[in-house]
Amino acid sequence: MNSGMNIGVWVALLACALGTFLLRALPLVWMQRHLVQRKAKNTLESMPTWLSVLGPLMIAAMFGVSLVPGEAGLASWLATALGAMVTLLVWRWTRSLGWPVFVGVASYGVVIILANAIV
């Protein structure tokens, strides 16, 4: 590999890129056509229920995956728990996107720094 990617690897890369794009774009095109055909008054009703349920569940799954710290330990789990609580509290207070994330990351960082200073 030190001589760089050969033509075969480039073809594999382009296949992965094209395949990933199609996985993202084709289902949308399909659903847009489906919605146009139905010409439904209420758009949500014309989407299969299982599909509309799966959307929020995918976000919950990403949340669960991302909760696991890169380097698991008491400090990082403690920081995760506190960071999540602070994020939620600031969200309840501001109902915004940016501030809860910013303050949550800051409190996560404070716990990690404190733990590093103690140990």
Next chain:
Amino acid sequence: MSQQVATSNYHSLLLGARESIPLLGGYIPVAISFGLIALQSGFSSWEAVAISTLVYAGASQFLFVAMIASGAPLWFVVVMTLLINARHVVYGPNLAPWLSTSRLWPWLMHGLTDQIFALAHTRLPQLPSADRLGWFIGAMLVAWFSWIGGTAVGAIAGKELTQQWPLLGDVMPFALPALFLVLLAPRFTSWLWSLALGCTAVVALLFTLMGMTNAAIPVAAVAGAVVFFGMGALR
């Protein structure tokens, strides 16, 4: 009139760009580590950047680089990469009800990552329909460029960066769970949704702890759906 439309597009583009900033805390550190790992696996900086630009899907890029470096058959590399990215098929249809008929939309789906989907799924329904295209372009471009830029930084100076600021790589990725939490919080609208979302998150967490990160998202989502429909049927 056309000036008004242009101003509105500009504002919605900026709004999308601004609202995707929380994503950067998660994207940039991961992109830096991807650049670093790609370089260590024998790829050049330009090749690492090309992978991030063209494939633009975190977990599968790490797998791609690792499998190529280990000398796996190329067809197998492609199959595994696409298998990991197969979860994306659910995202587009879930956004479809809020998208206009613009021919740009399918092309913009290149930027439909997990995080952009989560953000768009919450924000698009809240925005006036005229602002949605601009918002999505702004949000996806900021996220995409941060991923490409982070990869370049990682490939060029990743080692020095992680040695100089080791804490940054530990702390900044918390932006992702924090963002997902903010996107999820308004969805706990009934006990049924709370139960399904809670179960999904716990199953995903457990699978990740067991080292099955790639299977975690689809398996957890299906488990949550079973809870949702199972409990719904019992009512």
